[in-house]
Amino acid sequence: MNWKPETEEIARRRQLALEQGGADAVAKQHGKGKLTVRERIDKLLDPGSFEELGPAAGAAIHDENGELIGFDPANFVLGFGRIDGRRIIVGGEDFTMRGGSPSPAGLRKSVYTEELAVQYKLPLVRLHEGSGGSVGGTSGKGASLPGPVNAPARFRSVAEAMATVPVATAALGAVAGLPAGRLVASHFSVMSKATAQILTAGPAVVARAMGEQKSKEELGGWKVHTKNGTVDNGAADEAACLAEIRRFLSFMPANVEQLAPVIECDDPVDRRDEALLDIVPRDRRKAFDMRRIIRSLFDQASFFEVGAGYGRSQITGLARLNGQPVGVWANDCKFLAGSMTADGAHKARRFMELCETFSLPIVSLVDEPGFMIGSQAEREATIRHGTAAVLTAAMTNVPWASIMIRRSFGVAQAAHYGPEGFVLAWPSAESGPLPVEGGVAVAFQREIAAAPDPEARRRELEEELAARQSPFPRAEALGVHDLIDPRQTRTELCRWVDRI
Amino acid sequence: MIAIELETAGSVWKVLSKPGDRVKAGDTLFILEVMKMEVPYEAPVDGEVVAVHIAEGQVVEEDQLAMEIAE
Numbered sequence: 001m002n003w004k005p006e007t008e009e010i011a012r013r014r015q016l017a018l019e020q021g022g023a024d025a026v027a028k029q030h031g032k033g034k035l036t037v038r039e040r041i042d043k044l045l046d047p048g049s050f051e052e053l054g055p056a057a058g059a060a061i062h063d064e065n066g067e068l069i070g071f072d073p074a075n076f077v078l079g080f081g082r083i084d085g086r087r088i089i090v091g092g093e094d095f096t097m098r099g100g101s102p103s104p105a106g107l108r109k110s111v112y113t114e115e116l117a118v119q120y121k122l123p124l125v126r127l128h129e130g131s132g133g134s135v136g137g138t139s140g141k142g143a144s145l146p147g148p149v150n151a152p153a154r155f156r157s158v159a160e161a162m163a164t165v166p167v168a169t170a171a172l173g174a175v176a177g178l179p180a181g182r183l184v185a186s187h188f189s190v191m192s193k194a195t196a197q198i199l200t201a202g203p204a205v206v207a208r209a210m211g212e213q214k215s216k217e218e219l220g221g222w223k224v225h226t227k228n229g230t231v232d233n234g235a236a237d238e239a240a241c242l243a244e245i246r247r248f249l250s251f252m253p254a255n256v257e258q259l260a261p262v263i264e265c266d267d268p269v270d271r272r273d274e275a276l277l278d279i280v281p282r283d284r285r286k287a288f289d290m291r292r293i294i295r296s297l298f299d300q301a302s303f304f305e306v307g308a309g310y311g312r313s314q315i316t317g318l319a320r321l322n323g324q325p326v327g328v329w330a331n332d333c334k335f336l337a338g339s340m341t342a343d344g345a346h347k348a349r350r351f352m353e354l355c356e357t358f359s360l361p362i363v364s365l366v367d368e369p370g371f372m373i374g375s376q377a378e379r380e381a382t383i384r385h386g387t388a389a390v391l392t393a394a395m396t397n398v399p400w401a402s403i404m405i406r407r408s409f410g411v412a413q414a415a416h417y418g419p420e421g422f423v424l425a426w427p428s429a430e431s432g433p434l435p436v437e438g439g440v441a442v443a444f445q446r447e448i449a450a451a452p453d454p455e456a457r458r459r460e461l462e463e464e465l466a467a468r469q470s471p472f473p474r475a476e477a478l479g480v481h482d483l484i485d486p487r488q489t490r491t492e493l494c495r496w497v498d499r500i
Numbered sequence: 501m502i503a504i505e506l507e508t509a510g511s512v513w514k515v516l517s518k519p520g521d522r523v524k525a526g527d528t529l530f531i532l533e534v535m536k537m538e539v540p541y542e543a544p545v546d547g548e549v550v551a552v553h554i555a556e557g558q559v560v561e562e563d564q565l566a567m568e569i570a571e
Contacts, residue, residue, distance in 0.1 A: 285537055286537075287539065287540075
């Protein structure tokens with residue numbers, strides 16, 4: 001007598017588990033233009049690298065003779081895998097079973113995901129599609145035993161994972177309740193424009209509680225959530241989301257104790273971009289393309305923008321300098337003059353915290369006119385959010401390089417310089433308590449009003465004061481480390497990154 | 501019909517096209533002044549301007565419909 005019957009049953013259960021919710025449920029998933037969780041995992045990982053954990057978890061179905069006739073796998077798939085050869089942990093709900101709402105074993109596996117990431121100190125990727133618990137409980141029969149009072153805090157492991165390893169998540173279908181909460185408990189999140197919605201509660205619950213009749217897309221489609229910062233990025237479809245996650249992780253260390261991987265770089269450190277000489281217009285009313293400057297300074301095609309859809313006056317992302325990953329933060333003067341808005345400040349703060357957590361040096365390209373002003377800005381508590389960003393910068397420990405591109409004004413500018421940071425100024429740099437156009441009108445109000453030609457006097461004063469905001473006196477006083485030719489910026493930054 | 505909506509609040513500084521104008525993708529349609537900076541809005545496609553809903557000097561709001569272009 002050997003163990004052949006049991007061995008065969010194991011194989012048979014494995015086979016049944018791979019069928020997920022069955023051929024019909026899988027076909028329905030495909031019919032909606034969506035992949036199954038196993039297909040998603042395969043697409044995310046290096047080919048053949050998935051090592052599943054807990055494939056035997058689930059519920060076996062027997063006939064009256066005790067013969068195995070079916071097996072419902074836990075509806076959360078979990079395991080190890082590799083991205084660009086580097087090991088990670090990946091998990092996701094199986095929407096073909098119970099609409100992704102956790103089954104008992106599925107819930108155990110999903111909770112285990114974070115614990116595993118903390119234990120192995122490996123980056124964590126969660127691929128979400130599913131809803132939270134139902135009033136019937138995880139058993140679906142309403143009779144499950146409530147957890148004991150001494151159970152570990154439910155979200156402790158989620159928070160610990162965030163403090164230990166990079167966490168990247170994707171919304172690939174409708175994500176509601178608990179999965180929505182876990183989606184945003186991440187350092188990077190992306191949603192599929194074609195297939196995903198993110199809902200704190202779905203249309204039926206909203207209609208019942210609020211009397212509001214809205215579709216899933218209206219409530220929580222990409223147009224809502226890429227603009228409000230619920231997710232960092234929106235991508236065209238599932239494949240594009242998975243590609244963004246791979247890209248994000250390429251800049252990240254495996255955990256907080258390690259440094260981000262430096263790669264070979266064939267972009268010369270002494271590459272000079274002639275266009276930088278006149279990219280900033282002398283006319284201060286004219287905007288310029290900050291993203292063009294970013295593309296020019298960092299390693300070719302290395303810039304990965306995060307959060308382009310919200311807090312748009314601030315640009316944040318990841319890039320490389322001579323192969324070394326760095327965080328990039330810049331102002332976009334084309335949007336609200338690049339001013340520090342409440343949502344821009346929030347985005348900047350999240351960015352700085354990411355860099356601080358994973359020891360990424362920060363490169364800041366400064367064109368900051370100050371906090372956004374006006375009644376809307378006051379309503380949004382801009383000064384509070386903005387000051388929080390300033391204080392976050394002041395407490396960072398990572399190295400900073402700040403390039404003064406154009407404006408650097410007010411309290412808000414302080415957020416763009418880290419402690420003991422390296423500071424270089426372009427000839428177009430101007431700095432002070434506030435931009436002359438606003439400042440002159442207030443400080444010289446009487447003098448302007450009394451002048452024979454008030455408008456001419458105002459312009460005269462503005463020009464006089466603008467001259468004083470020039471970077472030359474600042475450089476003479478060692479107020480910056482150097483005043484540089486903009487074409488020299490890449491070389492200077494690459495030298496800096498080599499020193500730190 | 502392509503609707504040109506405003507990305508931010510501001511005031512209209514210059515309106516450079518009127519109903520009936522043929523425009524090419526990339527042509528500047530109008531310029532907003534936002535926080536003392538000029539913000540040009542460009543035609544996203546080749547087409548004809550069929551409606552202009554803003555005037556120079558007007559104070560405008562985010563998401564406001566500014567122009568409509570027929571491809």
